[in-house]
Amino acid sequence: MTPIGFDNSYARDLPDAYVAWQPSAAPAPRPLFFNRALADELGLDAQGLDSLEGVSIFAGNTVPPGAQPLAQAYAGHQFGGFSPQLGDGRAVLLGEIVDRSGRRRDLMLKGSGRTPFARSGDGKAAVGPMLREALLGESMHALGVPTSRALAVVATGEPVQRERRLPGAVLTRVAASHLRVGTLQFFAARGQIDTLRQVADYAIARHDPALLGDPDCYVGLLRAVAQRQAALVAQWMNLGFIHGVMNTDNMTLSGETIDYGPCAFIEAYDPHAVFSSIDEAGRYAFGNQPAIARWNLARLAEALLPLIADDGDGDHVRHNDAKAAIDRVMPVIDAFTSWYDAHWRAGQRVKLGLSQSVAAEVAGLADDWLELLHAHVVDFTLGWRRLVNAAAGDEAPLRSLFANTPALASWLARWRALSEHDLAASGLSPAERIRRMRVANPAIIARNHQVERALAAATDAADLAPFERLLAALRHPDDEAGEFAAFAEPAPRSFTATYRTFCGT
Ligand code: AMP
Ligand code: MG
Numbered sequence: 001m002t003p004i005g006f007d008n009s010y011a012r013d014l015p016d017a018y019v020a021w022q023p024s025a026a027p028a029p030r031p032l033f034f035n036r037a038l039a040d041e042l043g044l045d046a047q048g049l050d051s052l053e054g055v056s057i058f059a060g061n062t063v064p065p066g067a068q069p070l071a072q073a074y075a076g077h078q079f080g081g082f083s084p085q086l087g088d089g090r091a092v093l094l095g096e097i098v099d100r101s102g103r104r105r106d107l108m109l110k111g112s113g114r115t116p117f118a119r120s121g122d123g124k125a126a127v128g129p130m131l132r133e134a135l136l137g138e139s140m141h142a143l144g145v146p147t148s149r150a151l152a153v154v155a156t157g158e159p160v161q162r163e164r165r166l167p168g169a170v171l172t173r174v175a176a177s178h179l180r181v182g183t184l185q186f187f188a189a190r191g192q193i194d195t196l197r198q199v200a201d202y203a204i205a206r207h208d209p210a211l212l213g214d215p216d217c218y219v220g221l222l223r224a225v226a227q228r229q230a231a232l233v234a235q236w237m238n239l240g241f242i243h244g245v246m247n248t249d250n251m252t253l254s255g256e257t258i259d260y261g262p263c264a265f266i267e268a269y270d271p272h273a274v275f276s277s278i279d280e281a282g283r284y285a286f287g288n289q290p291a292i293a294r295w296n297l298a299r300l301a302e303a304l305l306p307l308i309a310d311d312g313d314g315d316h317v318r319h320n321d322a323k324a325a326i327d328r329v330m331p332v333i334d335a336f337t338s339w340y341d342a343h344w345r346a347g348q349r350v351k352l353g354l355s356q357s358v359a360a361e362v363a364g365l366a367d368d369w370l371e372l373l374h375a376h377v378v379d380f381t382l383g384w385r386r387l388v389n390a391a392a393g394d395e396a397p398l399r400s401l402f403a404n405t406p407a408l409a410s411w412l413a414r415w416r417a418l419s420e421h422d423l424a425a426s427g428l429s430p431a432e433r434i435r436r437m438r439v440a441n442p443a444i445i446a447r448n449h450q451v452e453r454a455l456a457a458a459t460d461a462a463d464l465a466p467f468e469r470l471l472a473a474l475r476h477p478d479d480e481a482g483e484f485a486a487f488a489e490p491a492p493r494s495f496t497a498t499y500r501t502f503c504g505t
Contacts, residue, residue: 001045001048001049001051001053001054002044002045002048003064003065003066003309003477004044004064004065004066004067004097004107005043005097005098005279006064006066006067006068006094006096006097007095007096007097007104008066008095008099009096009104009202010070010072010093010096010177011068011070011093011095011201011207013198013202014195014198014199014202015197016066016192016197016198016200017071017183017187017198018070018071018072018073018093019029019070019071019115019117019249020068020069020070021069021070021071021092021115021116022058022063022069022092023069023092023112023113023170024044024060024113024123025060025112025387026059026061026154026155026156026157026158026168026170026349027060027061027062027158028155028156028157028158028457029055029056029059029061029154029155029156029157029170029214030055030056030154030155031054031055031058031152031153031154031155032127032130032131032153032154032155032301032458032464033131033150033153033462033467033471034049034050034054034058034151034465035138035149035150035151035152035335035367036050036480037042038149038150038151038174039151040098040100040158040294041099041100041101041128041133041326041352042097042105042151042174042493043097043098043099043100044097044249045048049152053129054152055154056117056153058109058151058152058153058154058170058172059112059154059156059170059489060092060109060112060113060153060170062096062161062315062408064094064416066095066334067094067095067107068095068494069092069093069094069109070092070093070094071087071088071089071091071092071093071095071115071116072088072178073090073183073186074087074088074089074180074181074182074183074186074249075087075182075183075185075189075248076180076181076182076184076185076247076249076250077182077185077247077248077249077276077296077299078247078249079283080283082185082189082439083249084186084189084190085117085186086117086182086186087115087116087117087186088115088117088362089114089115089117089119089123090110090111090112090113090114090115090120090121090122090123090124090125090430091109091110091111091112091115091173092108092109092112092115092421093106093107093108093178094108094109095107098352098383100243100444102299102353103174103176103177103249104177105174105175106173106174106175106177106178106277107151107173107174108171108172108173108174108178108348109132109170109171109172109173110125110170110171110172110173111123111124111125111126111128111130111168111169111170111171112170113158113386116230116272122160122161123391123423124156124160124168125160125168125169125170125171125460126160126162126166126167126168126169127153127155127166127168127169127455127459127460128166128455128456128459129142129261129273129362130150130169130170130461131153131169131454131467132260132451132455132472133153133173133260134153134171135149135173135446135451135454135470135474136260136263136446136451137149137150137173137260137472137474138471138474139243139446139474139477140257141444142213142332142474142475142476142477143235143239143393143445143477144235144256144439145232145235145236145239145241145257145426146176146255146257147174147231147256147257147258148173148174148175148176148211148229148256148257148259148412148426149173149402150171150172150173150176151161151172151173151174151331152171152172153170153171154168154169154170155167155168155169155170156168159264162269162498164467166184166333166459167459167462169298169301172276173260175252175254175256176207176252176254176255176256177203177206177207177252177253177254178252178258178312178473179199179202179206179207179252179253179254180248180249180250180251180252180253180258181201181225181248181249181296181297181299181300182247182249182251183199183249183253183302184196184199184200184300184303184304184416185248185303187199187303188302188303188304188305188344188418189303192311193306193307194302196306196307197307199220200218200307202219202311203253203438204217204220207224207253207254208221210360211224213437217327218304218308219308219329219332219496220302220308221253222297222300222304222329222332222333223305223332225253225255225297226297226332226333226335226336226339227339228254228255229251229293230256230293230336230340230342230343230417231298231339231343232255232256232257233289233290233293234340234343234344234346234347235343235347236257236289237286237289237344237354238347238440239265239347239349239352239381239442239445240266240269240287240346240380240445241263241265241285241288241445242264242265242266242273242274242275242276242284242380243257243259243263243391244261244262244264244266244276244279244284244501245259245261245262245263245273245276245279245284246284246289246292246296248296248299248300249355251293251296254430259500262272262277262501262502263277263278263501264276264499264501265380265445265446265447265448267287267379267380267381267382267447267448267490267491267496268373268377268378268379268380269370269373269374269378269379269383270284270286270374271285271287271319271374272283272286273286273287273381274286274390275448275499275500275501275503276484276500276501276502277501278279278502288297289305290337290340290344293336293340294333294336297332297333298333301329301330301332303327304329305326305329305431308328308329309321309322309324309325309327310400312320316390317490330481334346343456345359345362345363345438346359346364346481348362348366349362349366350370350436350437351384351387351437351440351441352365352366352387352415352419352437353387353388353391353419353434353436353437354390354419354422355422355425355426355428356420356426357422357426358421358422358425359419359426365411365414365415365418368410368411368440371417372402372407372408372411374401375407376401376403376405376408378401378402379401379444379490381442381443381488381490381492382401382488383398383401384441384459385441385442385480385489386398386401387437388434388437388438388441389443389479390412391419391433391434391437398412434477436479439478442477442478443477443479443488444473444476444477444478444479444480444484444487444488445474445477446475446498447476447489447490448490448491448494448495448496448501449491449492449495449499450451451470452472452499453465453466453470454466454469454470470487472484473487474487475482
């Protein structure tokens, strides 16, 4: 096997931000999933890794040459309450590689044993949740959403105790980095300002190198993270995705989706939808996600304040400096909402098949559309998808989702009039319009009942066939006509009414 070409900047540059730590060995590792396409993208020896040698690496049994395994320190607000010390309790960063397009990517093992950050946890992970991360990461990637992805999942051959005994697994996760809002919070909360600065400088070098040397670089970092999160959460909202546990330790600085725990897709459109069993107050409900992102960014701003207030004239931050720093971050937090709205509305515009020339009309039309979906308990994904049929001249599939209602007919008439005006004004060909609508309105998303079915088969019967079929379907979100047709169907209402997701990952 060609060796993995590690280049471990985190280990090198941030010695005070982690604990060097070896993964535990798994007794009887067995491959469950290997992502060849991703291995290729990373410039790895895909064929060499798809082997016993690879399985041994992905289980944590062999630490490959050049890796410097470590557990990262981080803090986080969990459901609004601050935990000053979380950190990688059951994960180790193996190291980083620079992929074929020159992007630096983390390689992390998750479920590879207890670390000094494990607190009361067992350091392990179960097959179901690790395969869920693989499915959701591939699905989001296929949908064009920035996301961490699974390179491999291996069964450990060891049981883990949750509500019941489950087969254990280790996930190899690839991410643009594992820097979180909570990483900066960790050092800010402890008053370790020098390390805080090192981590912030590292984040800038890695994700926002254009800010290097900028005297306002920490405000710039906040702005860049806020802009990435505005774009990301807007994509979630336009796909019906509920993250489920938007704690600050699960919000990346890179703008990638991370930690697919109690996540779910909405079926019938409902802004109040919550599936997570531990989210009793609905803090992370579907429609709350933009407001929570803003709240999390305010926590990031707080963590950065000591750096922004420090005008470089010594180690004492004066009251006036602190107040001036707050005055400089507040406009960024306030701007988040308008950045988010701009992304969300632009996404809706494309979903409606409209061009920039009618952008001013989008908000009203889209709000009324969502209200129609809500009032008639229409499946969010199907509703949007069948708008594509309607754009191509066939309204019947869309109408069949609604009780025969004049409200739909009058909405469709408005939409048609605007679309015709727009096509004439923009010069966009009808075929190109349909193509764009199909991409923006996918047929196949990771439907909760399909995901549960696939994970149950893998967990209870060691049967990976349903997982593999679902994975193939999720990689073709636009393909509902052929073999993947069943994956475009909503769950039976009874399934969704009682569906709960669990954080016990
Ligand atoms: P999560 O809910 O996966 O985002 O994890 C929140 C925190 O709990 C992180 O610090 C994890 O490392 C830690 N954690 C979660 N599950 C375990 C486990 N089984 N063993 C050790 N630490 C865990
Ligand atoms: Mg987490």
